[in-house]
C-alpha cells in the first residue's frame with residue numbers, strides 16, 4: 001500500500017530573516033518549547049548563525065538564523081551580508097519575520113530584495129499581532145502581497161503562541177520529503193562553546209546597556225571537564241579602554257555580576273557545576289580587522 005501523504009517524513013532548513021527585535025528568538029523558543037536561543041529586548045543579540053533543530057513525528061525543521069542586512073560599509077557588515085545571502089540561498093524555505101507596520105520597513109524591503117535573488121520559496125510571519133487591532137492587519141498583509149514574493153503570509157504572536165502551530169504546519173508542508181538531517185535527541189548542532197558565549201553575551205547586554213554589546217566579542221578560550229566541575233575560561237574583547245572600564249565596573253563589581261548570572265545560566269544549560277573565569281581585554285579595532293573577524297567566527 002502506498003503511504004499516505006501525511007506519513008511521508010519531511011525535513012529541511014528554514015532560514016529565519018528579519019530586522020533586529022522583531023521576535024526571531026522568541027519564535028524559535030516558542031517553536032522549540034524551551035529556552036535555547038537568547039531572548040533580550042535589546043537589538044542584535046544573535047550575531048552568529050543559530051541553528052536550532054525541532055524534530056516532530058512527521059518532520060524535522062532545522063532553523064538557521066540569518067544575520068541582519070546592514071549597509072556593507074565595514075568589513076564586519078560586509079561579512080554579515082555575505083553570510084546572510086548564503087544562508088538564504090542554501091535554505092529550503094526562507095521565513096521572514098516582521099511586525100505589522102503601516103508601511104513596509106525599508107530594511108524589510110532590502111531583505112525582500114535579497115530573497116528575490118534566490119530560488120528559495122519564502123513565507124512571511126507577521127509577528128506581534130497582539131499589539132495591533134485585527135482590522136489593522138489586512139492592509140499590512142495586502143502591502144506584502146503586492147510584493148509577490150511570499151507563498152504564505154501568516155499572522156502570529158510568537159510571545160503568546162497564536163498562529164505558531166499554523167505556521168509550523170505550513171513550513172512542514174513546504175519541506176521536501178526526506179529523512180531527518182540530525183539525530184532526534186540533538187537540539188542543536190552548534191558546539192556547547194557557542195551557547196556559553198551567547199549566555200555571557202546576553203548577560204553583558206542585560207547589565208551594561210545599548211552601546212557595550214556591539215563593541216564586544218565573547219570568545220570561549222578553554223572548556224575543561226574536571227571531576228568536580230567544568231572550568232570555562234572566557235575572553236571578552238572590547239575595542240577601547242573606556243569600554244573595558246565599564247565592563248569591569250567599580251571595584252570589579254560589574255564583571256562579577258555578569259559572571260555570577262552567566263554561570264548560573266550555564267549551569268542550568270549544562271546541568272553541571274561550573275567555574276566561569278571572565279577576562280576583559282582591549283583588542284583595538286576588532287570590528288574593523290578582517291583577520292580577527294575570521295578568528296572570532298564572523299567570516
Ligand SMILES: Nc1nc2c(ncn2[C@@H]2O[C@H](COP(=O)(O)OP(=O)(O)OP(=O)(O)O)[C@@H](O)[C@H]2O)c(=O)[nH]1
Nearest residue numbers: 020021022023024025026043044045128157158159
Ligand atoms: N507583544 C509582543 N512582543 C513580542 C512578540 N514576540 C517577541 N516580542 C518581544 O520583542 C522583543 C524582541 O524579541 P526577540 O525575540 O529578542 O527578537 P529578535 O528578533 O530575536 O532580536 P535580535 O536578537 O535582535 O535579532 C522582546 O522583548 C520580546 O518579548 C509578540 O508576539 N508580541
